Amino acid sequence: MLPNMTSMNQTKRAAVIQMALRLFLAGFGGYLSSLAMPRENIYPLIFVSVALLLLSVRNLKFFKAFTVGLVGGLAFYLSQIEWLSLYLGPVPWLALSSLEAIIFAFGMAGTALVWSWLDNSINWAKKFKPLLIAISLALIWTAREWVSISLPYGGFPWSRLAQTQSESYLADWVFLGGLGLLTFAIALIASIATVSLTSWQRDIRVPHWSALATLAFLLLVPAVFTPASNAEAGEMTIGAVQGNANAGLFANERPGTILQNHLDATELLKEKANFNKLDLVVWPENASDLSPFASSVANKKINQLVDQDLKVPLIFGTITERGKETFNSSIYWKPDIGPTDWYDKKRPVPFAEYVPNRDFWYQLAPDLIGLVSRGYSFGERDGIFEYSKTSDSKISKLGALICFEIAIDDIGRNLVADGAQIILSQTNNADFGRSDETFQQAAFAKLRAIETGRVVVNVSTVGVSAIYTPDGSVIDQIPTFEPGVMLETLPLRTAITPAMLIGPLFDLLANLIAAALLAMALARTRKAAKPNGLTAAR
Numbered sequence: 001m002l003p004n005m006t007s008m009n010q011t012k013r014a015a016v017i018q019m020a021l022r023l024f025l026a027g028f029g030g031y032l033s034s035l036a037m038p039r040e041n042i043y044p045l046i047f048v049s050v051a052l053l054l055l056s057v058r059n060l061k062f063f064k065a066f067t068v069g070l071v072g073g074l075a076f077y078l079s080q081i082e083w084l085s086l087y088l089g090p091v092p093w094l095a096l097s098s099l100e101a102i103i104f105a106f107g108m109a110g111t112a113l114v115w116s117w118l119d120n121s122i123n124w125a126k127k128f129k130p131l132l133i134a135i136s137l138a139l140i141w142t143a144r145e146w147v148s149i150s151l152p153y154g155g156f157p158w159s160r161l162a163q164t165q166s167e168s169y170l171a172d173w174v175f176l177g178g179l180g181l182l183t184f185a186i187a188l189i190a191s192i193a194t195v196s197l198t199s200w201q202r203d204i205r206v207p208h209w210s211a212l213a214t215l216a217f218l219l220l221v222p223a224v225f226t227p228a229s230n231a232e233a234g235e236m237t238i239g240a241v242q243g244n245a246n247a248g249l250f251a252n253e254r255p256g257t258i259l260q261n262h263l264d265a266t267e268l269l270k271e272k273a274n275f276n277k278l279d280l281v282v283w284p285e286n287a288s289d290l291s292p293f294a295s296s297v298a299n300k301k302i303n304q305l306v307d308q309d310l311k312v313p314l315i316f317g318t319i320t321e322r323g324k325e326t327f328n329s330s331i332y333w334k335p336d337i338g339p340t341d342w343y344d345k346k347r348p349v350p351f352a353e354y355v356p357n358r359d360f361w362y363q364l365a366p367d368l369i370g371l372v373s374r375g376y377s378f379g380e381r382d383g384i385f386e387y388s389k390t391s392d393s394k395i396s397k398l399g400a401l402i403c404f405e406i407a408i409d410d411i412g413r414n415l416v417a418d419g420a421q422i423i424l425s426q427t428n429n430a431d432f433g434r435s436d437e438t439f440q441q442a443a444f445a446k447l448r449a450i451e452t453g454r455v456v457v458n459v460s461t462v463g464v465s466a467i468y469t470p471d472g473s474v475i476d477q478i479p480t481f482e483p484g485v486m487l488e489t490l491p492l493r494t495a496i497t498p499a500m501l502i503g504p505l506f507d508l509l510a511n512l513i514a515a516a517l518l519a520m521a522l523a524r525t526r527k528a529a530k531p532n533g534l535t536a537a538r
Contacts, residue, residue, distance in 0.1 A: 030075025069108025073101030107144030178503030231491030344379025
């Protein structure tokens with residue numbers, strides 16, 4: 001009895017130590033992902049992060065893998081989006097990170113399930129086994145990420161593997177297939193390395209040529225070409241203004257202060273040598289805290305600026321009301337005419353710009369929900385503004401989006417489909433102070449420029465404000481938390497990138513294959529768990 005008890009205790013102790021090690025790997029792997037994100041930008045660490053997370057759940061059953069994945073998911077999100085606590089405090093940060101961590105945990109549990117099934121099932125192609133398993137793991141990661149950025153309430157379009165590569169040459173993968181394809185490429189590189197490592201001490205001593213060829217393909221393809229960024233439909237000289245305004249949703253500035261900041265900063269355009277070539281000026285989201293449709297003072301100041309000082313159109317962000325609805329809007333204001341077009345934000349941020357199912361959530365967190373007193377309605381207009389220098393000159397199409405919409409794939413794709421030749425990304429980062437948030441958002445703007453094949457003018461109230469070309473170059477940038485302007489002649493483009501065609505199809509295909517893999521792994525696991533007829537009869 002005593003030897004058996006000792007053996008059992010040693011086995012339990014070993015199991016506890018092994019589980020502790022797995023939890024450490026998951027937590028450390030999740031944390032490392034934050035160092036790969038902007039602003040730290042140590043982007044090679046994302047491959048280590050994914051590898052450690054995969055290793056942490058290898059050979060685990062579903063529920064243990066879920067537990068380990070939950071720890072990894074919490075570390076993954078808490079470390080990346082700590083800036084959220086600057087806005088509404090720690091509760092939303094913890095709540096959102098926990099929700100996303102649960103989705104993450106299901107993904108990691110599914111990863112463990114599929115990995116074990118394939119490891120025990122692929123006997124007909126042993127040499128190709130590491131590659132087939134790696135592709136499967138990368139597809140599940142990509143599909144899990146799609147769920148996170150899509151569900152619920154439109155999802156949380158942040159913390160994507162693709163974000164980590166905005167300063168890497170691998171960013172050019174988004175030109176070929178969008179951010180989803182870049183995420184898949186990152187996950188596949190990490191998966192090939194991980195699966196090859198775990199196969200090293202078994203019957204496969206050296207990675208098969210297929211795995212090495214795939215790895216070389218993933219690393220070399222974006223290195224052999226540069227996306228075009230030349231003008232295809234003429235050029236426009238655009239001025240972008242950063243007012244350095246405390247334009248946060250809970251700011252207590254004197255009414256009109258934010259508008260005045262942008263009026264004052266706009267004067268800096270006149271110091272630019274190419275001011276006489278100016279075609280259009282763009283201000284950020286919430287640049288006018290006084291709506292010119294409700295305030296005669298704001299109306300007069302904007303009219304004076306556009307009609308007398310600039311003499312070119314102004315596109316700016318403000319809050320508008322129509323009937324009983326309130327919108328986060330971008331206004332197109334022309335000289336001697338006034339407002340001629342507008343765009344309302346199509347995807348307000350849940351629990352920040354509106355509260356879905358308010359009555360339900362108010363019962364759970366009345367103090368928190370009470371902070372979001374005003375709910376913005378969903379816009380339904382397209383984001384295209386048409387510009388022409390004279391009434392009979394050629395029309396150029398400007399695509400507008402607001403703030404976090406830069407992170408939503410469908411928004412950029414729809415702008416290009418509607419004919420946008422350049423994209424204006426108007427944002428207000430004042431709520432997040434000097435945190436990493438604005439740098440993470442700027443990464444999306446840069447990737448979106450490469451993906452859409454359009455120049456993206458990313459203009460913020462406080463920064464990062466920068467202009468990105470379709471080849472990933474930065475034409476101009478304003479220091480953060482300083483009033484400043486950019487005035488550049490920019491190419492207008494009409495070409496359709498492969499990503500605009502392939503991206504939606506790739507996302508759908510990756511999700512379908514991942515779902516099929518999970519379904520087959522579940523079916524085989526349940527079948528293996530059932531007792532055979534003889535055992536059942538007994």
